[in-house]
Amino acid sequence: MIKDNQQHFNRLHVLVDAFVIATAYLLAWVIQFKILHHISGFVFKDYMLILIALVPGYLLLYAAFGMYTTKSVRRKRVELEKIVQANTLGLGLFMMAMFLLRWNTEFTTNFSRPMLFYFYGINIILEAMARNSIRLVLHQLRKKGFNQKHMILVGYSRAAEEYIDRIKANPEWGYEIMGILDDNVEQGMKYRGVQVFGRTEEIEETLETVKPDEIAITLGLSEYSKLEHIVAVCEKSGVHTKFIPDYNNIIPTRPYTEDLMGLPVVNIRHVPLTNTFNAFMKRSMDLVGSVCAMILFSPIMLITAVAIKLTSPGPLIYAQERVGLxxxxxxxxxxxxxxxxxxxxxRGAWTVPNDPRVTKVGKIIRKTSIDELPQLFNILKGDMSLVGPRPERPFFVEKFREEIPRYMIKHQVRPGMTGWAQINGYRGNTSIRKRIEYDLYYIENWTLGFDIKILFLTIFKGFINKNAY
Known part of the structure; x- marks a missing residue:
């Protein structure tokens, strides 16, 4: 039911966003041409025709930045960041399109660039206001008891606690948990206000007397022998039933399932890049992106090469063995x-503050990540990707594979120059466990849009590395 509610909620957001984008664009036109009286070779109709591509383009960007998932409605600050990031990328793509269309002199000459920046600012403000308004209206409706769904949990476990946490954090879903049935904890015990009020064997009587709208089975892993009986009782009563497994630390949040002639098979780890088409798309982006980056950064690479040669004897390039795909x-x-x-x-260790081995030029290029630019050649060779988990030396791989669960999963994809862990601050001498958590999230949730988002965020977060010594 949460999934169904979220789908309806997402459709509402898409419609609202489309209206907001069109409104912001129209207001930008009014400011530029009616208030400021700017003169353009384009008429009103010409500007409005651009909305045909602009609106769906921005909606796709919002989707790529995760603005239509449950995560985007939890914190106002996180949602505002996503709005700003998506609009900034949209602005950059629009300007890139204008550059690529420079042969069309009518478009590039007559289109008002100030209007584009007005649209950027207005769209961010209106989008933030619209989403805050929707959130406020939903919260008020839920507080008044409209469209509430009353449910009972069967089983007290980690899954039950995590489920309650999410329900409490998202009142706009409209769920009210009436209580928990469990055989292992004392009746009357409460978790975040939700009380254990009976035993699982009382489920049939409870369904008849309490009459909940839904049942969520949250049994602990050791109690799965009761599962078949509980499901049979719930289905016999006609109450909508869902199952929240108590092994989410083993399987991913979105497991990949197969139907093997009627036998459901759950894959423990779903890696989208094992799909041939996905791998082809990512490799194509790597080739195009690395060539473009080489051209763009060639002056910086040349200056760096000269600086290294003039200040320190030895080779320009340092080749170090790493573990990859x-x-x-x-x-x-x-x-x-x-x-x-x-x-x-x-030494088989990371550099430390004031490491005497680092040269004067080395300190600068390590802090700004310029020392990583030769890895563009690794990408061309196929050793690496633009985006992916950072590769480690064999010495550390052998060490971490024994100490950190699921560490070796990162080698199911090509390592990258930048990654989800790095733009979230986990670079250099930081927590390896947290880095692996972010790497696994990236591996299991890969999309081309996710890669583009990481590359875009790298511009703001990835170049300056405070942990590089």
């Missing part, structure tokens, strides 16, 4: 930022 090792390229050392003296 399917646990295969490869040589990862970097601009040399340390004094030349013999392999025997090279």
């Amino acid at each position: 399917h646990n295969h090792t490869f040589k990862m390229y970097k601009f040399r930022s340390m004094d030349v050392q013999s392999p025997k003296k090279e």
Whole structure:
């Protein structure tokens, strides 16, 4: 039911967003041409025709930035960040389109660029106001008891606690948990105001007397022997029933299931990039993106090469062995930022603050991530990708595979120059466990739009590395 409610809620958001985008664009036109009296070679009709591509384009961007998922309605600050990020990328793509259409002199000459910036600011403000208004209206309706769904949980477990946490955090879903049936904890015990009021064997009588709208089975893993009986009782009563498994730390949030001639098969780990088409799309973006990046950053790479050569004897490029796709090792390229050392003296550890091995130029290029630019050649070779988990040295891989559960899953995809963990602050000498959590989320939730989002955020968060010494 939550999924159904969220789908209706998402459709409402899409319609509201389409209206807001069109309104913001129209207001930008009014400011530019009616209030400021700017003169343009385009007439009103010409500007409005652009909405045919602008509105669906922005809606796709909003979807790519996760603005139509339950996560985007939890915190106002997070939602505002997503609105700003999506609109900033939209502005950049629009300006890129104008650059690519420079052969069409009528369009590039007559279209008002100030109007585009007015639209950018107005759209962010109106979008934030619209979503806050929807949230406020929903909260008020739920407080007054409209469209509430009353439910009972069967089983007290980690799954029950996490489910209650989410229900409490999202009152706009309209769920009221009446209580819990459980055999292992004392009756009267409460979790966040939800009380255990009976045993699972009383479920049939409870359904007849309490008459809930829904049942959520949240049994602990050790109690699954009761599952078949409880499901049979619930279905016999006609009450809508859902099952929340108590092993979400084992399977992903969106497991990939197969129908094997009537036998359901749940894959423990779903990796979208094992799909041939997805892998082809990502590889195509890597090739195009790396070539464009080489051209764009060629002046910086040239200056860096000259600076290294003039200030420190030794090679320009440092090649270090790393572990990549399917646990295969490869040589990862970097601009040399340390004094030349013999392999025997090279320590199997990260650099530390004020590390004497780092050169003066090395300190600058490590802080700004310029030393990573030669990895564009690794991407062309197929060793790496623009986006993915950062690769580690074999020494650390052998160490972490024994210490950190699920660490080796990261090698099911190509390593990347940047990644979801890195733009969230987990670079250099930071928590490996948290880094793996972000890497696994990326691997299981990969989309082309997710890659574009990470590349875009890297511009703001990924270049300056406070943990690089």
